[in-house]
Amino acid sequence: MRCAFECVFLHLSNKRNRSFSVQKYLIKDLGLYDGQEITLMGWASNKRESKGLVFVVLRDGTGWCQCVISQETVGDAIFEEAKKITLEASLSITGKIVKDERQMGGFELQASSVTLIGNSVDYPIAKKEHGVDFLMDKRHLWLRSQRQWAIMRIRNKIIYSIHAFFQQEGFVQMDAPLFTGNACEGTSNLFETDFYGDPAYLSQSGQLYGEAMAFSMGKIYTFGPTFRAEKSKTRRHLSEFWMIEPEMAFYDIFENMDLIENFLRFVVSAVLDDCQNELAVIGRDTSVLKNIIQPFPRLAYDEAVRIIKGEQDVNGKNAIVSLEDELAEVKARIQSVRTEITEREEKIKIPGMKKGEIGFNQAQIDKLKQELGDLEEQERNIPQWLNSARNFEYGNDLGGSDETVITRLFEVPIMVYNWPHEVKAFYLKRDPENSKFARGVDVLAPEGYGEIVGGGERETDEKLLIEKINEHQLPMEAFEWYLDLRRYGTVPHAGFGLGLERLVTWICKLPHVRESIPFPRMYGRLLP
């Protein structure tokens, strides 16, 4: 079957005489072709020139390779063409693969011929630092850069290993609908659309459908997009994001927590095993990721609150004190960054400095200024967070800053469970041992990243559910089908929802979720 398909494809491409239709040799495999003459196809990600030599860094999606085009070897005509190569022009380059210790992959290509496939005039992304807004406007091109390439490869690995984990654990992937007639939790803002004349909403969770599907298969997981119309402008919110929602029959909250822990350990380990190169490209310090083999601390809500308020220490670290220390560090760093900027600015004013050195200093100043901006933002935010942590009122949900405060004290993800039932979703099971609490669990990623998973054991008592639906002022008729799940053979069951982009963001230690998805959709951003 597969062979027949390939034959048809090759036959068609021969018939059309498309000489550039197949990348036969890939940069990731250069080691196999040492000393051989091969043809690479890709894009020029960088070019440097000197008399009689042109250096083109070619990228083909699998890697980067420096190609040396020498006037002596290729002749005057091809050399003149090679000199005109611009950033991101697409090329086919034929030449010999040679070992060269100085190169990133350990090999370079010494060209014998170069063919231009597609021109590229005035490529907008320059070989220098750019602002976020500019890069987001050029997201379709930004994805070509090495850092974005690495992030997307890691995202791909995460997606692949999520499927691998659940499939090997006997879960069946089933999809929840994206059009829904009701608000599942009734809290967030929903995107409204027109469904044949009736209002319909884009799904903000497949959770309730997941429960129905679990009663058919035992263990299921959904993997699909989710929509939240929150006008949030923060580093952890998107309007459209991908969520993975497993749901298991005959699971209680503790078995659920065991599963979450094994699951996250599996995914992070897969990235550590298979994405060393990508993690190195983005400069991720993997030591924290390696802690994933340690057990995840499980904190009841009561304990988490004491830690946030500074009433209880963690391994000798106090939340309030360490936040105060951080503020002092930020202030000190601001001082030293300011001094360094002034020093460098004075230095480049002194006449006689070489142009290259001025350029280097200028680049350093630009970098320092960006850091200064970030630091000044922290200087404004940390006192607010301190205030919020000190005055945390027992019974409230954890805010974004509270999550940051508590997770900075740990080097592994933590699980906070047994929440006051008033602040959590209506479908969470009331704790049989203490009716104040609902059996929900949030997983908070370390290094200040905060919530990546929310889940829990589901309420099985129909009367309590009806009470809750009324309390939240949700339309009862829309939940009749959901109540049926309690009427016809209910069983203890639990599940959770994982935000894919938040997981990618933490694993890659990105400053913002927007870099974790190819084309982010967020407040104020619908293009490209």
Place this chain on the structure above:
RNA sequence: UCCUUCUUAGCUCAGCUGGUUAGAGCACAUGACUGUUAAUCAUGGGGUCCCUGGUUCGAGUCCAGGAGAGGGAGCCA
């Protein structure tokens, strides 16, 4: 919805208590250079200082309103 910071060349940014003709680096163009790693060096072109109104002899700079962006709160994965 609220708080906060910002908007000057294609890009990243200077521009002091308001004062001649608005600056730098990168990018681009031309030239030089045989091994460059954001190559280097020389020369050159390039501006609605976000918009509207106000104060003033004079506004990139001060004031008011608006638009857009960054961050935070709320809400959440």
